[in-house]
Amino acid sequence: xxxxxxxxxxxxxxxxxxxxxxxxxxxxxxxxxxxxxxxxxxxxxxxxxxxxxxxxxxxxxxxxxxxxxxxxxxxxxxxxxxxxxxxxxxxxxxxxxxxxxxxxxxxxxxxxxxxxxxxxxxxxxxxxxxxxxxxxxxxxxxxxxxxxxxxxxxxxxxxxxxxxxxxxxxxxxxxxxxxxxxxxxxxxxxxxxxxxxxxxxxxxxxxxxxxxxxxxxxxxxxxxxxxxxxxxxxxxxxxxxxxxxxxxxxxxxxxxxxxxxxxxxxxxxxxxxxxxxxxxxxxxxxxxxxxxxxxxxxxxxxxxxxxxxxxxxxxxxxxxxxxxxxxxxxxxxxxxxxxxxxxxxxxxxxxxxxxxxxxxxxxxxxxxxxxxxxxxxxxxxxxxxxxxxxxxxxxxxxxxxxxxxxxxxxxxxxxxxxxxxxxxxxxxxxxxxxxxxxxxxxxxxxxxxxxxxxxxxxxxxxxxxxxxxxxxxxxxxxxxxxxxxxxxxxxxxxxx
Amino acid sequence: xxxxxxxxxxxxxxxxxxxxxxxxxxxxxxxxxxxxxxxxxxxxxxxxxxxxxxxxxxxxxxxxxxxxxxxxxxxxxxxxxxxxxxxxxxxxxxxxxxxxxxxxxxxxxxxxxxxxxxxxxxxxxxxxxxxxxxxxxxxxxxxxxxxxxxxxxxxxxxxxxxxxxxxxxxxxxxxxxxxxxxxxxxxxxxxxxxxxxxxxxxxxxxxxxxxxxxxxxxxxxxxxxxxxxxxxxxxxxxxxxxxxxxxxxxxxxxxxxxxxxxxxxxxxxxxxxxxxxxxxxxxxxxxxxxxxxxxxxxxxxxxxxxxxxxxxxxxxxxxxxxxxxxxxxxxxxxxxxxxxxxxxxxxxxxxxxxxxxxxxxxxxxxxxxxxxxxxxxxxxxxxxxxxxxxxxxxxxxxxxxxxxxxxxxxxxxxxxxxxxxxxxxxxxxxxxxxxxxxxxxxxxxxxxxxxxxxxxxxxxxxxxxxxxxxxxxxxxxxxxxxxxxxxxxxxxxxxx
Numbered sequence: 001x002x003x004x005x006x007x008x009x010x011x012x013x014x015x016x017x018x019x020x021x022x023x024x025x026x027x028x029x030x031x032x033x034x035x036x037x038x039x040x041x042x043x044x045x046x047x048x049x050x051x052x053x054x055x056x057x058x059x060x061x062x063x064x065x066x067x068x069x070x071x072x073x074x075x076x077x078x079x080x081x082x083x084x085x086x087x088x089x090x091x092x093x094x095x096x097x098x099x100x101x102x103x104x105x106x107x108x109x110x111x112x113x114x115x116x117x118x119x120x121x122x123x124x125x126x127x128x129x130x131x132x133x134x135x136x137x138x139x140x141x142x143x144x145x146x147x148x149x150x151x152x153x154x155x156x157x158x159x160x161x162x163x164x165x166x167x168x169x170x171x172x173x174x175x176x177x178x179x180x181x182x183x184x185x186x187x188x189x190x191x192x193x194x195x196x197x198x199x200x201x202x203x204x205x206x207x208x209x210x211x212x213x214x215x216x217x218x219x220x221x222x223x224x225x226x227x228x229x230x231x232x233x234x235x236x237x238x239x240x241x242x243x244x245x246x247x248x249x250x251x252x253x254x255x256x257x258x259x260x261x262x263x264x265x266x267x268x269x270x271x272x273x274x275x276x277x278x279x280x281x282x283x284x285x286x287x288x289x290x291x292x293x294x295x296x297x298x299x300x301x302x303x304x305x306x307x308x309x310x311x312x313x314x315x316x317x318x319x320x321x322x323x324x325x326x327x328x329x330x331x332x333x334x335x336x337x338x339x340x341x342x343x344x345x346x347x348x349x350x351x352x353x354x355x356x357x358x359x360x361x362x363x364x365x366x367x368x369x370x371x372x373x374x375x376x377x378x379x380x381x382x383x384x385x386x387x388x389x390x391x392x393x394x395x396x397x398x399x400x401x402x403x404x405x406x407x408x409x410x411x412x413x414x415x416x417x418x419x420x421x422x423x424x425x426x427x428x429x430x431x432x433x434x435x436x437x438x439x440x441x442x443x444x445x446x447x448x449x450x451x452x453x454x455x456x457x458x459x460x461x462x463x464x465x466x467x468x469x470x471x472x473x474x475x476x477x478x479x480x481x482x483x484x485x486x487x488x489x490x491x492x493x494x495x496x
Numbered sequence: 497x498x499x500x501x502x503x504x505x506x507x508x509x510x511x512x513x514x515x516x517x518x519x520x521x522x523x524x525x526x527x528x529x530x531x532x533x534x535x536x537x538x539x540x541x542x543x544x545x546x547x548x549x550x551x552x553x554x555x556x557x558x559x560x561x562x563x564x565x566x567x568x569x570x571x572x573x574x575x576x577x578x579x580x581x582x583x584x585x586x587x588x589x590x591x592x593x594x595x596x597x598x599x600x601x602x603x604x605x606x607x608x609x610x611x612x613x614x615x616x617x618x619x620x621x622x623x624x625x626x627x628x629x630x631x632x633x634x635x636x637x638x639x640x641x642x643x644x645x646x647x648x649x650x651x652x653x654x655x656x657x658x659x660x661x662x663x664x665x666x667x668x669x670x671x672x673x674x675x676x677x678x679x680x681x682x683x684x685x686x687x688x689x690x691x692x693x694x695x696x697x698x699x700x701x702x703x704x705x706x707x708x709x710x711x712x713x714x715x716x717x718x719x720x721x722x723x724x725x726x727x728x729x730x731x732x733x734x735x736x737x738x739x740x741x742x743x744x745x746x747x748x749x750x751x752x753x754x755x756x757x758x759x760x761x762x763x764x765x766x767x768x769x770x771x772x773x774x775x776x777x778x779x780x781x782x783x784x785x786x787x788x789x790x791x792x793x794x795x796x797x798x799x800x801x802x803x804x805x806x807x808x809x810x811x812x813x814x815x816x817x818x819x820x821x822x823x824x825x826x827x828x829x830x831x832x833x834x835x836x837x838x839x840x841x842x843x844x845x846x847x848x849x850x851x852x853x854x855x856x857x858x859x860x861x862x863x864x865x866x867x868x869x870x871x872x873x874x875x876x877x878x879x880x881x882x883x884x885x886x887x888x889x890x891x892x893x894x895x896x897x898x899x900x901x902x903x904x905x906x907x908x909x910x911x912x913x914x915x916x917x918x919x920x921x922x923x924x925x926x927x928x929x930x931x932x933x934x935x936x937x938x939x940x941x942x943x944x945x946x947x948x949x950x951x952x953x954x955x956x957x958x959x960x961x962x963x964x965x966x967x968x969x970x971x972x973x974x975x976x977x978x979x980x981x982x983x984x985x986x987x988x989x990x991x992x
Contacts, residue, residue, distance in 0.1 A: 032922035057815040065803055066810070066820030066853055073816040104816055170781040285666040307561055314562070319553040320569040320600050324562030332827055357562055426528035 001194045005152055007210045016215045023222035024063045030229055031068045031100075038097035038336070039232050040144050043225060046108045047151025048189075049179040050161035051211035056151060057102045059218040060225070070095065073104035076113060082291065083349045085395040086110065086128050087135055091344040094139065096336040107132050108150075108200070112192045113178070116185070127394050129199045134387045137203045141240020141380055142338045145232045146204050147225055150197065153211040155186045242379035247386045250459055252450040255443055260407055263467040273469075276476040277316035283483045284353065288321050291351040292486055293397040296479065297359045299446075300404025302432045303414035305468040309404060310355055312472045313479060322353035327362065339363055339373070339381070340388055350396065359401075360385055364449045369441055382452040389458035398486045399458040402475060403450065404465045408439055497690045501648055503706045512711045519718035520559045526725055527564045534593035535728050536640050536833070539721060542604045543647025544685075545675040546657035547707035552647060553598045555714040556721070566591065569600035572609060578787065579845045581891040582606065582624050583631055587840040590635065592832040603628050604646075604696070608688045609674070612681070623890050625695045630883045633699045637736020637876060638834045641728045642700050643721055646693065649707040651682040738875035743882045746955055748946040751939055756903055759963040769965075772972040773812035779979045780849065784817050787847040788982055789893040792975065793855045796900025797938075798928045799910035801964040805900060806851055808968045809975065818849035823858065835859055835869070835877070836884055846892065855897070856881055860945045865937055878948040885954035894982045895954040898971060899946065900961045904935055 034041065043060070045053050061069055074089040087107060095101035111132065115125040139146060153161070162183060165171045182189050197206045207224055209217040232238070264272075287294060296313070298306045310324060325346050334342040340360060348354035363385070368378040392399050406414075415436070418428040435442070454460040461478055465471035530537065539556070541549050557565055570585040583603060591597035607628065611621040636642060649657070658679060661667045678685050693702045703720055705713040728734070760768075783790060792809070794802045806820060821842050830838040836856060844850035859881070864874040888895050902910075911932070914924040931938070950956040957974055961967035 029919050054814045054816055058811065058813070061815060062807065062811050066806055066851070067822040071815040071819070102815065170778055170785075173785050174781075282666055285670075289666075289669050310562055311558065315554065315558050317554075318550045319557060319567040319598065320550055323567070326563040331829055333829075355562070423525050 001197050001206070001208065002150075002152060002190050003194060005208055007212065008216075010213070011216065013215065016219055020059075020215065020219050020222060023219065023226055026226050027222065027229070028063045028065075030226070030233065031064060033233055034100070034229065035068060035098035037233060037237065039229075039237060040095045040097050040337070041100040041147070041225075041229065041232075042095055042103065042139065042144055043100065043147045043149065043221075044103045044106045044108070045149050045151065045221075046105055046193075047149070047209070047211060048153050048158055049182050050158055050165065050175070051151040051153045052161075052214060052217070053104050053151055055214065056209075056211075056217055056221060057104060059214075060102060060221060064100065068098075069100040069102065071102045071104060074106075076105075076110055084347060085391055087131055087391070088344065088347065091135065091341070094144070094337060094341060096333065097143075098336075107135070108193070108196055112189070112196050116188060116192055129196065131391050131394075132200050133203055134391070136200070137240070138340070138384050138387070139338060140204060140238065141384075142377075143237040143239060144338070145228055147228055148204055148206045149209055149221055149224070150193070150206055151209045151211040151217060155183070157212045158183055158186070239374055239376050240380055242376060243383060245383050245386070247383075247390075247455050249452065250454040250456060252454050252460060253462070254447050255405065255450075255462075258405055258462055258464065260405065260410075260464050260466040262464050262470050264470040264473055266469070269469040269473060272473050273312065273476070276473065276480060277312070279480055280313070280476065280483075281316040281318075283480060283487070284317050284321060286487055287353070287398075287483060288318070288351045290487065290490060292483075292490065293348050293350045293392075293395070294353040294483065295348065295392060295397050295399045296353065296355045297361070297399070297401040298355065298357050298404060299359060299361050299365075299402070300463075300465070301406050301411055301442075302435060303411050303418070303427075304404040304406045305465045305471055306357060306404050308468055309402075309463075309465070309472050309475055310357055313476060314355060317353060321351065322355065323348065324355045324357060327356060327358040339367075339377075340384070343388075347392075348397075360388070361401075361449060361453075364453075365442065365445050368445055369438060382449070385453055386455055386458075389453075389455065393457035396490075398482055400479060400482055401454075401458060401460045402478075403446065403460055403462045404471060405462050406465050408436075410466045411436065497693050497702070497704065498646075498648060498686050499690060501704055503708060504712075506709070507712060509711065512715055516555075516711065516715050516718060519715065519722055522722050523718065523725070524559045524561075526722070526729065527560060529729055530596070530725065531564060531594035533729060533733065534832070535725075535733060536591045536593050537596040537643070537721075537725065537728075538591055538599065538635065538640055539596065539643045539645065539717075540599045540602045540604070541645045541647060541717075542601055542689075543645070543705070543707060544649050544654055545678050546654055546661065546671070547647040547649045548657075548710060548713070549600050549647055551710065552705070552707075552713055552717060553600055555710075556598060556717060560596065564594070565596040565598065567598045567600060570602075572601075572606055580843060581887055583627055583887070584840065584843065587631065587837070590640070590833060590837060592829065593639075594832075603631070604689070604692050608685070608692050612684060612688055625692065627887050627890075628696050629699055630887070632696070633736070634836070634880050634883070635834060636700060636734065637880075638873075639733040639735060640834070641724055643724055644700055644702050645705055645717055645720070646689070646702055647705045647707040647713060651679070653708045654679055654682070735870060735872050736876055738872060739879060741879050741882065743879075743886075743951050745948065746950040746952060748950050748956060749958070750943050751901065751946075751958075754901055754958055754960065756901065756906075756960050756962040758960050758966050760966040760969055762965070765965040765969060768969050769808065769972070772969065772976060773808070775976050776809070776972060776979075777812040777814075779976060779983070780813050780817060782983055783849070783894075783979060784814070784847045786983065786986060787892075788979075788986065789844050789846045789888075789891070790849040790979070791844065791888060791893050791895045792849065792851045793857070793895070793897040794851065794853050794900060795855060795857050795861075795898070795942075796959075796961070797902050797907055798931060799907050799914070799923075800900040800902045801961045801967055802853060802900050804964055805898075805959075805961070805968050805971055806853055809972060810851065813849060817847065818851065819844065820851045820853060823852060823854040835863075835873075836880070839884075843888075844893075856884070857897075857945060857949075860949075861938065861941050864941055865934060878945070881949055882951060882954075885949075885951065889953040892986075894978050896975060896978055897950075897954060897956045898974075899942065899956055899958045900967060901958050902961050904932075906962045907932065 047053050057071055072093045090106050111125060111128045114120045136146060162175055165175050209220050211217055298310060300306050314324060330342060343360050363381040364378050367373045389399055415428055418424040450460050463471045463474050543549050553567055568589045586602050607624045610616045632642060658671055661671050705716050707713055794806060796802050810820060826838060839856050859877040860874050863869045885895055911924055914920040946956050959967045959970050
């Protein structure tokens with residue numbers, strides 16, 4: 001890649017300008033079709049400090065209507081990493097359908113710089129490379145068009161640029177310590193960039209641009225963007241094929257084999273509840289201080305008792321340190337992005353607890369059964385979700401997924417009770433009854449989900465909830481056990 | 497207030513518990529009606545360190561379904577203020593219709609602590625008090641129910657609480673340097689809290705809670721919340737009356753008196769454009785470095801040339817330092833909040849330039865004419881907008897508002913051209929033609945808007961755009977002039 005790069009010979013300036021104008025107006029002509037067909041486009045622009053990434057973006061956007069594009073740049077701070085997963089700033093910034101996002105440095109600079117600075121270990125770096133490949137594939141499979149550019153200049157050219165910036169008091173401040181460090185260590189950076197590009201080009205290719213000749217770089221970038229866009233518009237929105245990555249899965253029972261008879265005596269319940277809640281309160285302090293993120297996922301049958309269960313778990317927690325996120329049908333701006341986006345944006349900060357009342361598993365349940373996504377989409381989702389959850393636990397999160405389980409008769413009794421009790425009537429809707437009619441289809445989907453997504457790092461736990469009180473105690477016990485284990489394993493090691 | 501506070505005599509514990517249970521189930525019973533009637537409720541809980549704000553919130557939410565409430569707490573950091581206006585974290589966190597938000601410390605602690613720490617000057621403190629009053633009134637007038645609580649403990653009780661926290665290794669870290677400082681300076685804090693409460697109780701009252709008796713505090717808070725909610729549900733959503741605050745207004749001409757004849761020669765245009773763009777590029781560096789936020793607002797007739805004008809302004813800017821925000825009809829989650837919310841959330845960080853392609857003035861134009869809000873709403877908006885913009889310029893922002901003006905014939909010519917040119921056809925919709933039919937009504941609304949909201953700090957500038965090139969040059973000149981003036985006035989003083 002960079003080490004073999006030879007710039008091409010100079011070109012006719014006037015011809016170049018003409019070519020650029022032509023490409024620009026082609027792109028302008030395409031913008032409405034991009035919007036109409038709902039194709040999201042992400043242009044990642046990486047490259048050397050002072051190579052002119054900003055100017056390049058400026059040239060790329062100059063003729064595009066502001067309604068069609070956004071520019072994103074996130075400062076690289078070491079703290080950010082601690083509070084959120086590595087890909088968080090990028091995953092939350094992805095464009096919506098029909099939009100072009102220009103990303104001024106992204107996951108490559110982030111991973112490479114932190115690795116060279118030894119902010120992260122070698123194995124963490126490798127994990128990040130894997131996460132990047134998974135992330136790019138997921139976006140591509142979800143219909144995103146992604147163009148990855150690297151703006152290249154050699155060391156002498158970088159020196160000239162730095163000197164130029166420093167010679168003007170208004171631009172002097174732009175040359176940071178980090179830039180000078182990169183210049184000094186040019187060779188090490190080059191190797192690191194090469195490594196990264198090699199490790200991340202099997203799914204989506206990298207394109208080198210000649211940063212020492214601005215117009216050539218603009219022309220080449222525009223040409224790549226126009227070609228890629230045209231291809232996407234011709235072929236229609238891409239939808240990736242499902243495939244298995246062979247995650248090590250935990251063996252789960254089928255729902256119909258679950259014994260729902262366990263109950264608890266009222267006295268026993270009260271005593272245990274208090275004791276467990278006190279313990280959870282203590283542990284919350286510890287995980288807050290130790291910055292361990294906790295993600296609790298609730299799924300289950302309608303009227304299984306999710307709400308009451310969540311309230312018993314939430315009660316002992318300090319309200320400043322947790323959030324309950326009720327998930328219902330996505331809104332328009334959520335539908336217009338990758339299906340995991342609305343969960344990325346709701347991730348807890350490290351040390352916080354996030355309780356999802358319904359989750360990303362809607363993809364393989366309601367969206368599957370109601371036809372809200374294609375068959376390929378939901379079949380691909382098992383793997384995508386496993387990757388997403390591995391990313392979360394690699395980050396350091398405790399991830400527990402509860403299937404709150406009841407049988408069909410219990411549901412009927414609770415539905416009827418809700419209908420007959422005025423204060424509870426709002427909890428029951430026609431949709432609940434309609435879903436109930438599809439019980440068998442749902443059961444099939446849930447069984448498949450439990451089989452395909454229960455991993456050691458993010459296990460499914462079936463909670464027997466015919467007796468709601470029993471269910472609450474079980475859930476609390478499991479959460480406490482998991483937190484104690486996480487705290488112990490963490491030892492003296494803090495996050496990262 | 498605090499200095500006169502005498503706790504009431506002890507109460508019967510069992511009776512208290514019963515009362516609390518009763519209030520809790522009343523509240524639970526109301527939650528669905530709150531949702532159905534779309535009433536947003538904000539409960540602000542201020543108070544002494546270690547007074548038990550967290551525990552109080554815990555008790556208040558314990559029986560509420562997680563779908564109906566959220567808890568918000570923002571860490572107080574000095575940097576935050578520099579990057580955004582003082583009220584930014586709170587204004588962006590307001591609840592949506594039908595939701596209860598519990599705010600764990602908010603604008604009071606923020607203002608008081610920073611004032612005592614001398615992070616802000618006395619006059620800045622006074623400005624913030626005024627901003628708080630305006631903010632609270634705007635929310636109330638927009639139908640928000642606001643409950644302001646102060647959890648009070650005396651100095652001895654605070655000492656006991658601090659000792660208790662420090663005696664447990666799991667809670668020791670909760671006692672911060674700031675808490676100890678508050679305890680040492682208890683008297684100064686008490687005076688400051690008293691001052692703040694006095695200065696901010698004319699619009700919405702403060703309620704003191706006895707933090708030394710947890711159950712009493714819970715009961716009183718629940719009672720206040722239930723009473724306030726019931727009253728709101730009985731009376732329906734409140735809608736404030738319009739009133740004038742007598743902002744010093746600039747005299748604006750009527751649109752029909754604007755001379756639209758100015759034009760520019762092509763040669764002259766090219767030369768000036770290049771020169772002005774180069775100058776803007778230089779200035780962008782300076783404002784970025786000096787952390788001056790810039791907010792450019794574009795309004796104007798359909799086909800007046802806003803888009804092209806914005807592109808010429810944006811072209812020389814570093815894409816990392818500006819955003820173009822196209823504003824169209826609000827989405828559901830935006831409609832469910834105060835009308836200024838979606839602009840609050842899009843404010844630029846200091847040093848950044850934000851170009852709004854249409855703005856909050858939609859309230860007094862399209863929303864007024866299409867009946868998307870009530871007459872009181874849009875009549876009140878002139879004052880609310882003036883307050884909002886004063887807040888922005890008080891923060892240090894340069895705010896310029898451009899009305900891109902053309903006459904009716906020019907619009908017709910451009911519409912027709914768009915319709916007859918395939919690449920431009922997407923720009924013209926049936927709605928544009930419908931709006932055109934209402935030209936006279938819009939002209940009346942725009943004239944009223946220009947008269948009522950052109951302030952010295954945030955002036956309206958009418959840009960003659962029958963000749964688009966002339967308009968671009970004028971806009972650039974005015975922006976450059978304003979930035980130069982801001983940089984000069986700022987002198988050596990940095991933001992804040």
